[in-house]
Amino acid sequence: MTHESPTPWNNPADTSTAAVPAQQPPVVPNTPAAERRQPALDIQGLVKVFRDKVAVDGINLTVPRGSFYGLVGRNGAGKTTTLSMSTGMLRPTQGQVFIDGTDVWLQPREAKKKVGVLPDGVYLFDKLTGEQLITYAGRLHGLDKATVAERTADLLTAMDLQEAAGRRVSDYSAGMTKKVALAVAMIHAPSLLVLDEPFEAVDPVSASNIQDILKAYVAGGGTVILSSHVMDLVQRLCDHVAIMNQGRIVAAGSLDEVRAGSSLEERFVDLVGGRVKSEGISWLSHS
């Protein structure tokens, strides 16, 4: 990554995240200043029903701008369904989602400019090389060729994919695919990144590199919301967390508020339950 040019997600020309003085008049809706103080993501009364299965059961969640937000929950808690509805990929049964004040389902084009998404189970045009894929994503977002070339080179370096840049994505490992998908999500310098299990299948060195990239992105005014099952990682990385269980948010807020003096894992198990006391499976024993 060059030092001369700002990273695509940390452009000093972007003053939209400038600190607001403490003594401000009340916020007047629909003014630029008010827009700047909108939450990065605002979920209101979100419901998803699949046939007779209530996957998401009327959740409300506010993700403050500039936060590093972790969404945790057991398998099937509703995390992917929530994130998919929040990014315009899955139509809600009920409820509204706003990205930076823009209604995702009423103004999808506007909303999608503001968000980068790493979906669960990534579907990519994998006959393209990594470099072609990132370039294609940048061009789809309407960026000019020179900008796309510069950002693509930066992202390939940041993701440690320079050597694989000319290989087809179909030949990438699971972790490399995750990294190229993350680059695709970041090429248009969105103000919000929504990442479903970003570290799954990623090796520890690459995971640390990605974490550094995300921390820099947040330090530069971006907002990240990620889902994960790894409590230690969320506790280390995130400043806010929401715990989902059976389609509902059972705790949300700053990490310290949610932990309430315990570790996140202890708090999670307390709230969600489901620990099975077991002597083990008898037929697996060889003693």
Ligand SMILES: Nc1ncnc2c1ncn2[C@@H]1O[C@H](COP(=O)(O)OP(=O)(O)OP(=O)(O)O)[C@@H](O)[C@H]1O
């Ligand atoms: N397309 C679908 N059709 C029917 N049921 C679905 C569909 N997608 C998800 N579900 C159900 O909705 C519930 C929530 O699923 P979801 O994938 O959102 O959970 P999750 O928290 O992301 O789980 P995991 O941690 O295992 O990825 C589950 O019971 C799942 O079986």
